[in-house]
Amino acid sequence: MKPSRFCTTIHYSCLTYVIRHSEHSNPSSWNTTKINNNRDSERQTILIFKQTRCSGIKSVELTYASLFKACASLLALEEGRQIHVDCFKHGLDPDVYVRNTMIHFYGSCKKIIDARKVFDEMPHTNVVSWNTIISTFFRVSWFYESVEYFMKMRDVNIEPNGTTLVVMLSVCAELGNLTFGKCVHSRIILKRLELDCRLGTALVNMYAKCGALNYARLVFDKMPERNVWTWSAMIQGLAQHGVAKHAIALFNEMKNTSIQPNHVTFLGVICACSHAGYVEDGYRFFKEMKHVYGIKPRLTHYGAMVDVLGRTGHLIEAHNFILKMPIEPDPTVWRALLSACSVHSASDFDGIGEKVQKKLLELEPRWSPNLVMVANKYAEVCKWEDAARLRKSMRFKRLKKIAGESCIEVNGSTFRLLSGHDSHATCVDIYSLLDGLSLNMKINNL
Structure with missing residues (x-):
């Protein structure tokens, strides 16, 4: 039976009392208390830290790392800032592990400038440091900053690992930059990384979102093991690019496996019905999601069904x-x-x-x-x-x-185009070429 919050509070109070009045009380015993509390309640972790400060007991690096993790989980910005100051006062902030958790804390609280400042001022970094800052940028859609720091990572001779490459594949998917995505894929091949579910799904997602459906299906078929996210990524990619019949066929194939579809899978297959105008199929999948698989529809599913009906009039x-x-x-x-x-x-x-x-x-x-x-x-x-x-x-x-906005990739570079904004250096030549093409089409249609 799960203990009540009242019992848990009594447990923590008794534990802190015993440690505080122990003749051999030391930072290690406090750290053990904090780590155990972190598993049960992040709030208790911060509370016990305040008690240690009142008792004059010193903290060590592991203490602050646990505290920053707790603050990140609670999105406790003010408490985290105070702990940052305390960590600085005791000269423990240069520690790599502490800094990594500090970056994660600021990133979780959406204080990206602070997270970047902490990272940029680190005297020493490791691959976890780079993964943390790159992931932080990605979570707030700072995709170009993710690419920038990935390049810097290579400049300082820190080798990216599987986690780094998964994040970068997700960045490429969001930017629609197929060329850069292929470069990341080549790094995976050169490093001879195993194409596990996480890495394989990221590859399928990247190729699918970039419109390279043949590459996506090739990776999908070669994966030794797939999970629900792998199937969902492939189905959504097919649906997004209007290949509704293949998306529905793949969904039916998935149902013959041991893997159960989730809310993302159904969103993909309903969107496929929307693009193809399959009203009856859309209703069927929507009802199947609720009554067969017991998945409660979300707003996105209702919106997709409205789109199915609206697109067909x-x-x-x-x-x-x-x-x-x-x-x-x-x-x-x-x-x-x-x-x-x-x-x-x-x-x-x-x-x-x-x-x-x-x-x-x-x-x-x-x-x-x-x-x-x-x-x-x-x-x-x-x-x-x-x-x-x-x-x-x-x-x-x-x-x-x-303003309307679109992006186009040319030779690995992504160009952002805004409606009515003629900032390109050769815009006069571009318009001249378009006028010539337009005139040529009119002549051929005569």
């Missing part, structure tokens, strides 16, 4: 589906239906579309893409006054239209 059915949801729909769900209304029906905008846009603007009154989408729809159905009213409201609230 079943606007009334999609609207009723949202109204019957057992959980409160978020703006993403309503936005999916509004987008479908914009694509499929101009005349219906006075019906479902009007209700949807009102609800969306109630939930996100200051998010400019919503206002732009509604204003454009008003303009399409010749409601010029309503469109002008919304645009005037945007100007009054100082809301700016978010």
Whole structure:
């Protein structure tokens, strides 16, 4: 039977009393107490540390490492900062292990500048230090910083390990940089690393998200062992790139194995149905997830089902589906239906579309893409006054239209392109070439 919080508190109080009044009380005994407490309650770890400070007992490196881990788990920023100061006062902060846990703490609290400062000031680093800072950047989507520090890691002759390469493959997947992803893959081959589930799944995910489905399937087929995340990555990759039949076939193949699909797997297969317009299959998988596998649908699954119905023009059915949801729909769900209304029906905008846009603007009154989408729809159905009213409201609230953005990879370099932003040095030559191509197509169509 699991002990109650009251019993646990008594246990900690008795333990600290015994150690405090022991004739041979020393830092090692306190550290043992902290480590055991950390397994049961991070709060108790910090509490006992405060008691040690009041008792004048010295702490050692292991003490602070345990404390930073506890603060990271609790997202206790203020307590962690105080412990950082105490660690500095006692001259224990240069220790590599302490610094590594300190970086992890600041990263968990989303204080990335502080995490980077701690890392940059380290007198000595090891592969764990580099993995921690690179992972910290990745978790907050600082992908280019992850790449930068990966390059610096090689410059100081610290060899990346499997963990490093898994993170970098995830970075490549998010950036869509296939060339860099292949370079990371080559490092895996050169190091003769075993293609275990973690590394293999990262490779499948990278190739799939970069659109190299043949490479993704090749890695997938060669893996000696796969888990649910491996299957999900391959299914989502196929779904993302519109290969719905293959995604559904792979899902059916997965069901014949001992591996049970999870919420990510079902999200991938429902998205595949959305891209292909398979309404009946979408419903079937959605019900199967709930009633066969006992997986409670999340907002993302409901949003995917709305997308399935909306893309095929079943606007009334999609609207009723949202109204019957057992959980409160978020703006993403309503936005999916509004987008479908914009694509499929101009005349219906006075019906479902009007209700949807009102609800969306109630939930996100200051998010400019919503206002732009509604204003454009008003303009399409010749409601010029309503469109002008919304645009005037945007100007009054100082809301700016978010520029369209896309990325393209050329020879291993990723170029970021913004709509209406002619910052490229050769933009005049580019427009000239496009005009020539456009004229050539018009001549060929005559």
